[in-house]
Amino acid sequence: MKRQRRSFTPEFKFEAASLVLDQGYSIPQASKSLDVGETALRRWVDQLREERGGKTPDSKAMTEEQQRIQELEKRVRELETDKRILKKATALLMSDEFKNMR
Numbered sequence: 600m601k602r603q604r605r606s607f608t609p610e611f612k613f614e615a616a617s618l619v620l621d622q623g624y625s626i627p628q629a630s631k632s633l634d635v636g637e638t639a640l641r642r643w644v645d646q647l648r649e650e651r652g653g654k655t656p657d658s659k660a661m662t663e664e665q666q667r668i669q670e671l672e673k674r675v676r677e678l679e680t681d682k683r684i685l686k687k688a689t690a691l692l693m694s695d696e697f698k699n700m701r
Contacts, residue, residue: 607635613661615640616647 607615615633618624619640626644630637646656650665660666 607639609659609661609666612643613647616643616661619644620647 615629615635618629618633619626624632626637626640630640633640643661646658647661650656650660650662655665655668655672660669
């Protein structure tokens with residue numbers, strides 16, 4: 600029987616990684632007590648270390664600051680897309696008006 604893949608919330612990942620970084624647990628100790636794989640926990644620890652260093656992760660952020668940065672970056676991308684669409688629509692409308700003036 601195939602084991603179903605578990606998913607963890609960013610809050611859980613943050614707390615698990617904090618055990619290692621802030622409370623002095625080793626990765627094997629923390630992974631055993633939380634019943635998660637060492638490899639996954641090591642990734643979370645590395646990600647939290649990078650986030651605390653100011654790097655925005657490619658995956659879902661764990662810290663509130665990085666989550667906010669990801670939300671703002673997403674909003675900027677949406678606004679840039681809207682701007683491109685409006686530029687194209689304006690150009691199209693202007694070209695139609697110019698054709699009708701002749």
